[in-house]
Amino acid sequence: MKSRILIVAAVLCAAGLVALIWWPGATPPALATPTAPPPAPPVMATSATPNLHPMLKPKPGDSAALRALEVDADRNGLPDHIEQYIDKEFADSAVTRQGMRQLAHGWMQAVETVHDKESARQAGQQIANAIACLMNPTVMNKARTTPQDMHRRIMQTRAEALATEERTLAYFNFQNHANGLYFDDPGEKSCQFSPEAAAN
DSSP, X not given: OOOEEEOOHHHHSTTXXXXXXXXTTOOXXXXXXXXXXXXOOOXXXXXXXXXXXXXXXXXXXXXXXXXXXXXXXXXXXXXXXXXXXXXXXXXXXXXXXHHHHHHHHHHHHHHHHOOSHHHXXXXXXXXXXXXXXXXXXXXXXXXXXXXXHHHHHHHHHHHHHTOSHHHHHHHHHHHHHHTTOEEEOOGGGOOSSOGGGOOO
């Protein structure tokens, strides 16, 4: 029977935290001591309008920029600006680009399809799988990175993915439905591609 992993609520919310995915025999990485306290994460506001992620863009009212963020020219399920960001930021690592695309598809599933616990479970499983893929030792070795740096890359990419108020509100909805759910440990099948086949 597969072991189970819990993605805690803080991981799936817009606060900017990533889950440490546990599997049998794994040793949690040592986290660097921050030199300064992190900024207070956004939380669901009590009014009708929640606090949004501080890295969100574009500015409110920029309708042309907002329309540009919805373009998906190749109709592969990822807005073009997300793919362009991934290609530019991770140009030196094929495994990171492929892993981030896998994760971005999970985020888009979360903001576009979630309406109840079951749909949240399905989207959350895709996100959990992609995070496990990016944290896979083979992927990190090929990318020449550390768990802490991969965490930073994931958070920056998610800020790009949730680049509109509509997506951020939809992600709050996903977080609410996903709160407390458990997901299967993907084990060696976390990546939808072969990290071993990538050059870097």
